[in-house]
Amino acid sequence: MSEELGILIGVTKPDQVTFESRRPVSIGEYVILNYGIDKVLGLVEKSSISSDALGSSIRNYEEAFESKQVAAENRRDKSYKGYVRILGYVAELKKCKAILPALPPEPGTEVYEASVKDLDAIFAPSGQQWVMIGTLLRNTGVGARVDINKVVSRHLAVLAMTGMGKSNLVSLLAKEIARISGTMVIFDYHDDYSTLDMGSNNINLLDGRINPRLLSADKLAEVIEIQENASNQMHVLRLVFTEDVKQRKGDDFWDALIHAASEVGADKLYREAAAKVVDKIDDARRKFHTILDPSMTDPLALLKNYKINIINLVELTERQANIAVSFYLEELLDDRKKATRQNKGAAKSQPRFPAPILVAIEEAHVFIPKDEDTDTKYFASKVAREGRKFGLGLVIVSQRPRGIDANILSQMGSLAVMRMIQQDDQMHISAASEALSRDLIDQLTSLNPGEAIFAGQWVNLPTFVKVDEVKERKIGGDQKAVEQWSQLAALKQQAAKESSESYIPSGYIQD
Ligand SMILES: Nc1ncnc2c1ncn2[C@@H]1O[C@H](COP(=O)(O)OP(=O)(O)OP(=O)(O)O)[C@@H](O)[C@H]1O
Ligand SMILES: [Mg+2]
Incomplete structure (x- = not known):
């Protein structure tokens, strides 16, 4: 057993306890408690530090200054509290089952740091479908894996404010899917993925066109x-x-x-x-001569099996993009139905896609909006409902979750949520999904770019994750205006200097 971290105090409940800790505890840290019939895993959802001497009754600076000295000398002054959600017996969690002891633990029960071995077995299970996405946020020695089978069969929503790492996560999933020769289609509305480098021949880049x-x-x-x-x-x-x-x-x-x-x-x-x-x-x-192409063959024929197909929609208007996306969703669902029937020996013609496909839609609040009926919304909702049976998975990505249709959001079996400060975004997610508790949602404001909470069916347990950065992604990052301006100014100056040295009249350099 690893080092004792603290002792349970106050009123304990079967699913929530508070402990007094030796040291400050981080939100997202995992702890082990020994009660019931075995070891039990808990997650620190809230944390606080208080001081007896430096309480809120202090009235002025002098008093605060003196109390600070008193506090520094008194070992009993500080209180580090951790508020823990009980997640279940460790042995059962390793088998993907969350079973809570029926009784709450006694106050006085010891709390331990969770060992890497226990956490590894729970968060990084072996098996080809578990792909590595990063590490646990507070236990960085432990890998965080997600179940890709569940992403394809039960769908995923990636939600966060702008610039927090949504497209990075989708790129990482794409890379991992390419590694296992899976088929994926990404609708790339902002040209975020065209430079994704898989280091192999696994990408099929195409321009979104409509026949x-x-x-x-x-x-x-x-x-x-x-x-x-x-x-x-x-x-x-x-x-x-x-x-x-x-x-x-x-x-x-x-x-x-x-x-x-x-x-x-x-x-x-x-x-x-x-x-x-x-x-x-x-x-x-x-x-629209580059977009509307009456001589193109079946657009579905441009997609390739066992590759990451990136459809660039940057040149399309919103309505055109909507029609292109809905066209593909409808055709892909039809094709997958055909493939499933064929497996059962009942299909009349050959499907194009014999194996499951994962489709990612960026800007989901535009294509699957709350208050408007769009073609994409109609087919996305069909895929969300029926895709499970036919091996067509949906990943919806948005920086404005409150704008997404609640019904489709509620069908997303898994969630990756990063920093989000808007209350109405948070409430919309919590109303649509049971996977995230209110306490977890409250933590969203404290996350940094690349940090996420994973919940739902693609993980054994709600998990705080530090997502790996896909270094090969060349765009999507913020433009550095000041550096670019000064580089250009330096170039101009250099050119002006060279031209005056070679007796070219000034004014020749264009501003
Ligand atoms: N896991 C990560 N680790 C470190 N940095 C990251 C990570 N994910 C993203 N970033 C940084 O944040 C920047 C923005 O990431 P990304 O493009 O994935 O955000 P986004 O949420 O898709 O933004 P937008 O809403 O604008 O599309 C990246 O260029 C990168 O510098
Ligand atoms: Mg993005």
């Missing part, structure tokens, strides 16, 4: 930016977006669409609307 021929008339209207309430224009588009037009490829498609819309304009009733539709098509064709 307009595969859309419904309503979705085509959205991507070419026809307003929802422009009912005449919508009518014209529905009339002209015929099966025949959909068969045309490349420029032929746009020409046929414009031609058909102009023809509808012959009818006086729709002349104005048809002219606007022709303009919209023409504009979209020019403005």
Whole structure:
């Protein structure tokens, strides 16, 4: 048994106890108590230090100064308290079961530091599905692993304020999934992942593009930016977006669409609307020529099995991105259903993806918003409900959890939460998920970048983790304005000096 840390005091409860400690204790530290039939693990959820001499009744500086000396001389002056949540018998936790002793421990029960051996067995179990993500925050000698099987089957939400390490964690998961030759699709809305370097051939980078021929008339209207309430224009588009037009490829498609819309304009009733539709098509064709591609083959065919597929959405408008993401979600779910049926010997055609896939959606509050029905929300909700059966996992990432649909959030079986100070974000998460206790949520304000609480099915226990930093990620970090400005100024100065030395008239260097 390791060193005695303290002794239980006050009223004890089966799941919560307080101890008086020899030293200050950190939030997130694990402790061992000996009672019931075996060793029991506890987590320090709150910690305090108080001093008898330096109590809150002190009225002025002189009194504080004298009391400080009294406190320094008196060994009994300081009180270090740890408030502990009882997590369960150690032996059972090693088998992924949380069983609490029925009775509370007696006050006077000794509290010990948890040993690396016990913690390793609980937080870093062996087995291929347990991948290493970092270390325990307060016990840095102990690795923190997560169960990737549970991420794929029961989904994950990664939530934190901006710049706290969400994309870093997703990159780390991607790296680990690449290492075990898994298949992942990341919708990259801010070009955060294109420089992710796996040191091998495991990445498939592609630009998010949409084949307009595969859309419904309503979705085509959205991507070419026809307003929802422009009912005449919508009518014209529905009339002209015929099966025949959909068969045309490349420029032929746009020409046929414009031609058909102009023809509808012959009818006086729709002349104005048809002219606007022709303009919209023409504009979209020019403005979005890199995004709307009527000659592309099935977009699903661009994704590769057993690779990390990163779909760059940076050039797409929000509505276009929404349509692209929903398209992929729908198709991937269909394909995985087909694969599952095939395994049961019932599929008619070959699936593209014979093995499970993990899909990550950044900016989840945009794509899966609380107060609006988007296409992505519809299919994300389907994946959240049905994905488990078909091997399609969802990771939703957001810096604005309060903006995410509560229903979908509640279907995320696991959580990674980093620093978050907004009360309404915290309350939204706590209402949607049982995995995080109120006490844990209260700790979110005290976390630093890269520090997280993991909870839910991908861990045996709620865990405070120091997530490893993915060093190869080249962007996503903050831009250093002052350094960049001074570097540029120095370059300019240097250029000016060189040009004056070579008798080039001043003013030649452009500002
Ligand atoms: N585990 C970590 N350890 C150390 N530093 C980290 C860690 N995770 C992130 N950081 C630092 O924080 C910066 C921001 O990280 P990241 O891009 O992952 O944040 P984010 O939460 O995705 O931000 P945003 O909301 O803006 O997308 C990184 O460039 C890195 O410097
Ligand atoms: Mg990010």
